Amino acid sequence: MRELFELRGADPELLFSPYCWRVRLALLHKGLEFHSRPLCFTDKTPLACSGQQLVPVLRDGDSVVHDSVAIFQYLDRTYPERPLLGAGEAANRARLLERVIFQALRMPLLKILVPRVHAVIAPADQDYFRTTREKALGSTLEAFADPEAGAVQLRQALAPLEAWLADQPYLDGDSAGGTDYLVGGLFFWAWCLGTQPWATDSKVGAWFQRLLNHYEAACGPVKRAETSGQEAA
Ligand SMILES: N[C@@H](CCC(=O)N[C@@H](CS)C(=O)NCC(=O)O)C(=O)O
Structure with a gap:
């Protein structure tokens, strides 16, 4: 199993x-x-x-x-069929790309998502989340959270992806691959927490929609947290 x-x-x-x-x-x-x-x-x-x-x-x-x-x-x-990262140099490059993109996108997204995570987790988890994250961030959740600044920083951080996706439907080329999933996981994070801090009509927005459609066609609807009105940038 x-x-x-x-x-x-x-x-x-x-x-x-x-x-x-x-x-x-x-x-x-x-x-x-x-x-x-x-x-x-x-x-x-x-x-x-x-x-x-x-x-x-x-x-x-x-x-x-x-x-x-x-x-x-x-x-x-x-399961070597349909490689995700490929082998040797390709795998290494995918890891490097993951690091670079992750570093650029994580902080802006956290500024947007920290209050959302706190809101959707079980009451028994809330103290744990607060204590561990406040220690890691070096500030209270309330002082750290800044959805407006996060959205501006995210838009800047997404610029290279926006340009890259102007020429091809997926980060890995004509079809989705490991890079799309490594980066896409961050977008599913935001999406499931009921936010969409990217423009629907951007290249990145269309790319995410392709990943989401593909996933939902195979696995059914993705559960999202209730939104409180804040939506697409
Ligand atoms: N580098 C790890 C990071 C894993 C990670 O940070 N997971 C978080 C969930 S987003 C976690 O398990 N947190 C539990 C905790 O903080 O106790 C990976 O890529 O899988």
Whole structure:
């Protein structure tokens, strides 16, 4: 049996972790079915098999793999058809690109999404989220959150992707691949939390819609948190 341990909100169907979305998209790309094991932030016991406390964790028969990029590499090694990252230099370049894009997009998105995450998680998770994130961010959640500044910074950070997608439908070319899922996970994070801090009619907006359509055609509608009115940039 194949199991994906992933993060859930108070609603068990609300899955919002960007790293877990990467793996969902990668498993779909490979055509591999799995059982979802949605966990709250503070529900760490099921992760003991992985020797660490973060999701995603993929259990595939006797193999237990954590970390989204390591899972991509595991999937490529174990199921070589339809490569995600490719081998050798290609895999290394994909990892580099993931780092660069991730660094650029994560902070702007966090400024937008931190209050949303706090709002959608179970009450028992809220203290844990606040304590761990305030320690990591070096400020209170309220002082850190700044959706307007985040949206401006995100638009700037998306400019290279916007230019890249002017010439091709996917980051990896004519069809979606590992780079699309590594980056796309961040967009699913925002989307599931009920926000859309990018313009629908941008190249990036159209690219995300293609990924979403593809996912929903195969797996059904993606659960989104209720919105409070703040929508597309
Ligand atoms: N580098 C890891 C990051 C994993 C990670 O940070 N996961 C978060 C969910 S978005 C987590 O498990 N957080 C649980 C916690 O903070 O206790 C990956 O790519 O999978």
